[in-house]
Amino acid sequence: MLEALRGLTLRGRALLAAGLTCVVASLLLGLPVLVRFGAVAAALPVITVVLVGRTRYRLGLTRRVSPEIVPAGTPATVSLTVTNDARLSTSVLLLEDQVSYVLGPRPRFTVTGAGRAWRREVSYQVRSDVRGRHVVGPMTVRVCDPLGLVRLGRTFTSTAPLVVTPRVRPLAPHPVGGASAGSGNQRPRSFTSGSAEDVTVRDYRRGDDLRRVHWPSSARTGELMVRREEQPWQQRATVLVDNRAGVHAGRGAASSLEVAVTTAASVAVHLAQRGFAVRLVTARGEEDGIAWHDHVAGTDTRALLEALAVLPTESGSRMATGWLTQPGHDGLVVAVLGALPGEDTGLLRRVRAAAGAGLAVVLDVGTFGPVPPEAATGPEAASLLTAQGWTATTQQAGEPVEQVWDRLAAPGARSARATSAPTAGTTTGTTTGGPA
Structure with missing residues (x-):
């Protein structure tokens, strides 16, 4: 009953106050006729509170999200099944599902006259342009009487997960090589x-x-x-993503970090579909559960995409090197990098020396925002990697991943080694390095 009293709406409180005022005024003015009207006006919200407070609702909710994993920008459908197992019919029900703000506005539904064994199925779509793991639900139910005098809130506990992965772009099937658990070819x-x-x-x-x-x-x-x-015999590929906050610029989905994640996802899926066993390495080291021995080549990319969907921004200033001491980093290495601080050159030199082939995509951070201090970016960073034996190219803001991959992995780009560094004042988008 106390909860029902607290659930009085503005209309109910106003009617109760008006009724009590009318009763008090009629007694002071000696007008007993107005007492009846005031008593009826004050009693109506009280009676509604008693009826709504003593009503027992037995509502059930079943939620299903299809599909549970979607690329960014692709809608997912949330299906709801609401049932009423109570013997009495319900009054007006206001349903509101809780969703993250990046998935769109909160869906609202109005249900009237839910009788015994009542069942209703509704659905709505959610869509996010930002990668991440989201929770759909719980649903809030507000019970309202027909006059709108009392409104009570109830909350279901059931939720459903939704994983939004980075966009994956189809890449051209250029021949790329690297060491494998054998000769490097898929031979029996x-x-x-x-x-x-x-x-x-x-x-x-x-x-x-x-x-x-x-x-x-x-x-x-x-x-x-x-x-x-x-x-x-299976080819191996390591996808290295530099996700440190200090080497990237920009905000939101247009930041250089998000572009780097999209590029890494496209390359990782492309290599896995071509028969490579792919693992993911970030600034903090090898991601748990994303080692190549956990994958079936060409089929299992879900774990990779889920890891990239929730890839955080690292606040450290140095990249982890422990994964270099583990066996198996001698295959193909594809590095997706931001700006290149001076202390990273030694690590990248070690990575390239141990790899069978090295491809690098360097984000031209200057086209996304302010360049981090004391860090090389764009063609300058690509030239430094070329000197270490990498096959490197740059990626600017708004440049499609397909074009970057064509420049990086095309046979003509890998066969030609740069004979000299770019001249001063020249801005070139591609710098080729050693053979892959």
Whole structure:
């Protein structure tokens, strides 16, 4: 009842105050006829409070977001199913779903006369131009009487996640190389020759030919084992994203950091679809769960995109180097960098020396905003990387990723090594380096 009293609307409070004023004024003025009108006006909100406060609502809500992972700028559909399991019909219900401001305005619905076993399905769309992990919900229900005198609020606890990944641009299938767990090509290795001890086996999977069952291993382990007659050799690629705040400029979706994340996502998905085992490395080191041994080449890019969707901005001034001591960084390395401070040249030299091939995209931070102090950017930074053996190019604000990739990975761009640094006053968008 106390909650219902606190839920009196402005109309209900005004009617209650007017009724009490009328009663007091009629008694002071000696007009008993007005007492009836005042009593009726004051009693109406009180009766409404009692009825609404004693009403028990049994509302149910089921929420579904489809799809749960969408690229930035692509809408997702939120489907709601609202049910009423109470025996009595409800009055007016005002439904409002809580969503992040980047997903658009909060959707509102009005429901009248929800009777017993009532069920209603509604849907709306959300859309975000900013990557990130968002929560849709919870829903707030406001119960209002037909006269609008009392309004009570209830909140559901159910929510649903929505992951907005960076936009992925289709890139041209230029041949890029790098070391692999073998020769660097997706070639099968035969195991049909050799003794029984040389046979590589794996667990039996449904659908395997029974003629491939390796009985000695099955007897030793107690489970069916089959021969692996071929083993694919997989190319490896490391995508390095410099996400430090001090090397980027601009704000929002148009900042150099967001452009770098979009470029890295497009390159990572492109390489994974071409059969590379891709891992993601940021300024703080290798991202957990994004090592290439966790991926099925050409199919699994969801973990990569989810990691890039929530990639934070690092406040540190130095990039982590611990991942260089781990095995497997000798394949293809694609670095997406902002401005280039002087202390980063040693790290990037080590990365290039250990990599089988090195491609670098340097954001021309000066086209996004003020350039960080004491840092090389644009063609100057690309020239420094070229001197270290990288194949480097720059990316300016508003430049499509497809054009940058064509300059960086096209056979003509990688085959020609720059013979001299750019002359003073010359602004060139591409600087080629060592062979990839």
